[in-house]
Amino acid sequence: MEKILDRFLRYVAIDTQSDEESSSQPSTAKQWDLLNLLADELRAMGVKAETEEHGYVYAKIPGNNGKDTPTIGFMAHVDTAPDASGKDVKPQIIDCYDGGDIPLKGVPGLFLKPSEFPELLHFKGETLITTDGTTLLGADDKAGVAEIMDAVQYIVTHPEFKHGPIAVAFTRDEEIGCGVDSFDVKRFGADFGYTMDGGEIGELEYENFNAAAAKIHIQGRNVHPGSAKDKMKNAIHIATELNDLLPKLARPEYTEGYEGFFHLISFKGAVEEADIAYIIRDHDRAKFEARKEMMEKAAAFIDAKYGEGTVRLELKDQYYNMREMVEPHMHIVDTAVKAMELAGIKPRIQPIRGGTDGARLSFMGLPCPNIFAGGLNFHGKMEYVPLRSIEKAAEVILNILRLYAE
Numbered sequence: 132m133e134k135i136l137d138r139f140l141r142y143v144a145i146d147t148q149s150d151e152e153s154s155s156q157p158s159t160a161k162q163w164d165l166l167n168l169l170a171d172e173l174r175a176m177g178v179k180a181e182t183e184e185h186g187y188v189y190a191k192i193p194g195n196n197g198k199d200t201p202t203i204g205f206m207a208h209v210d211t212a213p214d215a216s217g218k219d220v221k222p223q224i225i226d227c228y229d230g231g232d233i234p235l236k237g238v239p240g241l242f243l244k245p246s247e248f249p250e251l252l253h254f255k256g257e258t259l260i261t262t263d264g265t266t267l268l269g270a271d272d273k274a275g276v277a278e279i280m281d282a283v284q285y286i287v288t289h290p291e292f293k294h295g296p297i298a299v300a301f302t303r304d305e306e307i308g309c310g311v312d313s314f315d316v317k318r319f320g321a322d323f324g325y326t327m328d329g330g331e332i333g334e335l336e337y338e339n340f341n342a343a344a345a346k347i348h349i350q351g352r353n354v355h356p357g358s359a360k361d362k363m364k365n366a367i368h369i370a371t372e373l374n375d376l377l378p379k380l381a382r383p384e385y386t387e388g389y390e391g392f393f394h395l396i397s398f399k400g401a402v403e404e405a406d407i408a409y410i411i412r413d414h415d416r417a418k419f420e421a422r423k424e425m426m427e428k429a430a431a432f433i434d435a436k437y438g439e440g441t442v443r444l445e446l447k448d449q450y451y452n453m454r455e456m457v458e459p460h461m462h463i464v465d466t467a468v469k470a471m472e473l474a475g476i477k478p479r480i481q482p483i484r485g486g487t488d489g490a491r492l493s494f495m496g497l498p499c500p501n502i503f504a505g506g507l508n509f510h511g512k513m514e515y516v517p518l519r520s521i522e523k524a525a526e527v528i529l530n531i532l533r534l535y536a537e
Contacts, residue, residue, distance in 0.1 A: 132284055135521055139260070139277040140222060143269040148217040149210035149304045156313060157186035157210070157303035165209045165276075169301050172280065176287045178299075185313035186303035191320065192286060193296055196536040200295025203535060204321030204497070205282070205528060206488060207275030207328060208305035212510040215267040222268060225259040235264030235512065243513055250331065250507055251515075258518040268514040270506030274521050275327030276301060278504060282528040294532040298324070302488055306510075308344070308449050310488040316497050323463050325531070326489040329503035332520040333476050337457040337464050337500040339483040339490045340391070340412040341419035342449040345426050347373065349405040350441055364437055366405035370398065373442070374407065376429040381422075389414045389482060391422060414452055414482055450486050456493035457500055464500055470530035474523050502527060 145165045150158045157163065163186070170188045173180035180190035194200055211217035225233055230252055233243040241264040245251040251259075262268045279299055286292055298321040302310045305328070329336055351366030377393045379385075386392045391413025399406050411426065413419035423446060434442035457463065464480070471478045483490075489499030505520025 132288060135277055135281040135525060136260075136518055138280060139274060139521060142273040142276055143220045143222060146218040146220075147210050147269075148213060149307045151213055151307040156309075158307060158309065159210075162186060162210055162303045166301060166303065169209070169276065169280065173283065173299070176284060178283060178287065180299075183315070183318075187314060188299075188301040189319055190283075190299040191296070192283070192294075192299070194294060194536070195290065196293040196295055198295065198536070200535055201322040202296040202298055202320055203532060204298040204300065204319060204324030204499070205279050206300045206302060206324055206326045206492075206499070207279055207504070208272045208302045208310055208488060209276060210303050210306050211267060211269045211271065211273075212306040214510040215512060216265070217267055217269055220266045220269055221263040223261045223263055225261060228255055228257055228259050230255040233259070233261055235262060237263030237265040238512075241512075243515065248508060248513065253331075254517045254519075259515050260518065261515040262512050264512050267509075267511055268506070268516065270504065270514060270516040271509040272305065272328045272504060274506050274516050274524070275504040278327050278521060278524040278528060281525040285525075285529060286532075292529070292533075293536045295536050297532065305488050308342075308486075311491050311495070314488075314492065314495070316492065316495050319497070321497060323460060324489070324492065324497055324499040325463075325467065326487045326499055326501045327504050327524060327528070328487045328489070329483075329501045330505075330509070331507055332503050332505055332517070332523055333471065333479045334503040335464065335467050335471065335478050335480050335500065336483040337480075338414060338454040339450070339452055339486045339501075340414055341416055341451050342486055343411040343419070343423055344447050344449055345409040345411060346445040347407045347409075347430060348443040349373070349400070349407070350443070351403050351405065353401075353403040363402070364441070365402050367400045367402065369433060369437055369441065370400055370405040370407050373429055373433045376432065377425065387484075391415070391418055393422065393426070412484075416452065450490045451494060453490040453493035453499070457498045460498045463498055466531055466534050467500065467502060467527070470527045470534060473530045474526045476523055476527070
């Protein structure tokens with residue numbers, strides 16, 4: 132049997148970065164490299180698996196416990212975030228971490244420091260996998276992919292392990308909000324599911340942000356600066372003025388827990404034209420709607436001030452809080468809690484300050500809370516994952532199956 136560490140390292144070596152500017156499915160052709168590999172590996176294990184034209188792998192494992200047991204789904208996404216390169220990932224293996232600063236050797240002078248990331252000290256004495264400082268690692272969500280595949284490998288090589296029917300899916304483009312745009316819940320065939328896409332060991336989440344995206348185009352007017360008085364409209368200044376209308380303390384760097392935010396994620400501009408983009412988040416649906424209204428009012432105010440046609444706002448909902456769809460099926464959460472406890476893990480139920488494929492799937496009729504995959508500092512060069520966390524996540528999958536089979 133292949134060790135989960137070796138499997139994880141094989142997967143992160145494949146560049147699967149998604150592209151938010153693309154309209155194809157998947158958004159990048161290179162995601163097929165891992166999707167096809169996973170389908171081949173499943174078939175080599177004797178599991179019925181198929182790839183789907185929009186970039187999904189679906190697999191089924193029949194139950195062997197002789198009982199009427201629900202079909203349980205497990206999902207992870209193959210893409211990595213556009214925020215940092217996922218090409219030529221060179222992981223570092225830190226055996227028996229001593230609690231000190233970890234040099235990221237691809238960038239001289241760059242360190243992963245517990246003074247900046249105190250969670251590192253939770254894993255003193257453990258094996259850590261880090262980046263070399265030049266790319267992200269890809270534990271989001273290739274740790275989840277490796278955990279599911281490791282659990283499948285155990286199941287098919289241990290026929291004495293009793294379980295009900297299992298559905299497995301690997302998705303694409305989760306990082307750009309398109310992960311389940313064409314996902315076929317009926318074809319997947321699960322009664323409920325779990326995404327293996329959380330962070331630190333013990334995390335269990337069935338609440339997430341309501342989410343919207345705002346794209347704003349500012350049309351300025353460029354005039355030679357020597358004769359610009361009362362004529363020039365500098366789109367850069369207008370865009371910053373609009374941004375200043377939003378509450379400054381409602382930004383990600385000032386919020387936590389259930390607090391929502393406006394997050395300015397891009398700013399591209401010149402005097403003539405500027406484009407800015409935001410993501411808007413809040414767990415509370417009423418507050419979420421109020422935040423969108425605030426954005427609309429800010430855009431309308433600036434448009435009126437500088438002349439009709441100055442501001443063009445595109446506001447689009449992305450996903451909603453899965454809590455309302457999961458709470459009627461709380462046995463899913465309760466079983467995950469028990470599965471973690473059986474693995475010697477203290478569960479930590481908390482809201483996701485983000486979203487998962489499971490959020491949208493829950494509204495598509497597939498209740499789908501989120502279980503830790505083990506990684507930390509996602510989407511950047513400081514990303515790392517403890518080996519024990521990956522191993523324990525795979526154990527939790529098996530424990531969930533065992534509990535329902537019983």
